[in-house]
Amino acid sequence: xxxxxxxxxxxxPMLAAAVKAARSAGELMQRNLHAAKxxxxxxxxxxxxxxxxxxxxxxxxxxxxxxxxxxLLGEEGVDGDPESHYRWVVDPIDGTVNYAYGIPHACVSIxxxxxxxxxxxxxxxxxxxxxxxxxxxxxxREEMWTAMRGQPARLxxxxxxxxQRANLNEAVISLGFxxxxxxxxxxxxxxxxxxxRVRKIRIMGSAALDLVxxxxxxxxxxxxxxxxxxxxxxxxxxxxCAGGDFRWRLVSGxxxxxxxxxxxxxxxxxxxxxQ
Ligand code: IPD
Numbered sequence: 001x002x003x004x005x006x007x008x009x010x011x012x013p014m015l016a017a018a019v020k021a022a023r024s025a026g027e028l029m030q031r032n033l034h035a036a037k038x039x040x041x042x043x044x045x046x047x048x049x050x051x052x053x054x055x056x057x058x059x060x061x062x063x064x065x066x067x068x069x070x071x072l073l074g075e076e077g078v079d080g081d082p083e084s085h086y087r088w089v090v091d092p093i094d095g096t097v098n099y100a101y102g103i104p105h106a107c108v109s110i111x112x113x114x115x116x117x118x119x120x121x122x123x124x125x126x127x128x129x130x131x132x133x134x135x136x137x138x139x140x141r142e143e144m145w146t147a148m149r150g151q152p153a154r155l156x157x158x159x160x161x162x163x164q165r166a167n168l169n170e171a172v173i174s175l176g177f178x179x180x181x182x183x184x185x186x187x188x189x190x191x192x193x194x195x196x197r198v199r200k201i202r203i204m205g206s207a208a209l210d211l212v213x214x215x216x217x218x219x220x221x222x223x224x225x226x227x228x229x230x231x232x233x234x235x236x237x238x239x240x241c242a243g244g245d246f247r248w249r250l251v252s253g254x255x256x257x258x259x260x261x262x263x264x265x266x267x268x269x270x271x272x273x274x275q
Contacts, residue, residue, distance in 0.1 A: 011132055011148050014067065014112055018088070018135040019146060021062040022108040025055040025092055026139030029099065029106065033140070037100055046179035047100045052076050055092035059110065063088050070112075075230045086114050087129065091230035094136075095206030104140035109208035111135070111233035134234035134241075136212045145212040147234075147241035153215050162244040162263035163217035171266060174202045174210040176224030176259075183226030190223065190273060207259075211235025214261050215242035221262035223273055229255040236261065 028051070038050035056076040063072060064080060071080035074090035088110060093099055095106030113129035136145040145160070147153040153160050165171055173194060177187055195201055202219065204210055208231055210222035215238045236246040236259075245264040248257045260273050 011112070015133050015135070015146060015148055017063060017066045018110040018112065018133055019144060021059040022110050022135050022137035022144070024062060025058050025108045026137045028055055028058060029093060029108070030139040033099070033104060034102055039100065043179065047097050049093070049096060049100055052093050052096060055108070056090060059090055059092055073230070075228065086112060089113055089230050089233040091208060094208040094231055098205045105204060105209065106206055107209050108137045108139070109230065109234045111237065113233065131233050131237040134237035136208045136234050136238060138209060145215065145238050147238040149237060149241070151241060153238045153242035155216055160216045160242055162215060162239070162242050163220050164265065165220050165263065166265040168197050168266060168269045169199065171198045171220035172200045172202060173198050174204055174213065174219050174222040176207050176210060176222065176227055177203055178224060178226040180226050186225035207231035208235045211239050211261055214244055214263065215239045217263070221266050221270060222259065223270070224259050226251055226256050227259055229257065232257060232259055
């Protein structure tokens with residue numbers, strides 16, 4: 001099972017299951033965008049909603065029914081056997097603060113990862129898992145990004161590619177301002193350095209959408225100093241499958257990462273980021 005499942009033909013039904021789950025959670029998000037929302041936790045730079053949990057439950061029900069042997073690691077908790085060879089990595093609502101305030105810029109993010117063999121470390125992967133499938137769904141624009149490792153990235157079924165812009169002064173770069181003080185402290189100097197050098201800086205509030213916007217050439221790069229695995233696992237693969245570059249480095253706790261994603265042409269100009 002282990003080896004077959006990593007082949008595209010075998011991962012296709014898993015992609016279909018992830019797409020179905022993303023649509024189902026997206027439908028709940030869509031329906032409740034302007035409804036009064038129950039806040040379950042609020043700190044200075046972050047909010048958690050009861051809807052986050054409901055969306056993850058929907059996703060979990062569908063994925064665990066289809067694949068009971070695959071664990072689920074989500075922003076809202078873990079389900080299934082933590083020792084399993086595969087895991088779904090789920091952010092039920094990425095861009096929760098946007099969503100809580102009624103801003104229709106948020107999405108569902110689902111990745112499927114497989115454990116790497118200790119004797120075969122994966123290039124450029126700071127975790128013991130490799131992402132095989134990525135699905136990011138924006139229910140407000142009905143945009144579904146999908147990728148399977150080794151295949152072209154797709155947006156609503158059509159191949160999608162990163163931009164060709166090679167000069168920083170033409171680039172639109174998205175920055176993520178995390179909820180942690182440490183991340184904020186690291187991002188502010190980057191913001192100051194980049195603002196005068198690029199065409200525009202954007203701070204959109206959804207890491208997964210930032211990544212797929214890079215994958216589709218709408219933006220040229222996305223940078224963040226402290227972002228969680230479930231925000232970036234699916235989008236990172238989608239960037240790579242769209243011809244871009246996704247660099248991530250573990251910061252702490254096994255799930256917090258620094259990320260530099262780009263169209264691959266701006267790498268040299270962004271190489272000092274986070275040094
Ligand atoms: C957040 C968003 C935001 C990013 C934060 C994330 P959440 O995810 O992706 O853009 O800057 O680091 O935590 O909490 O909305 O799922």
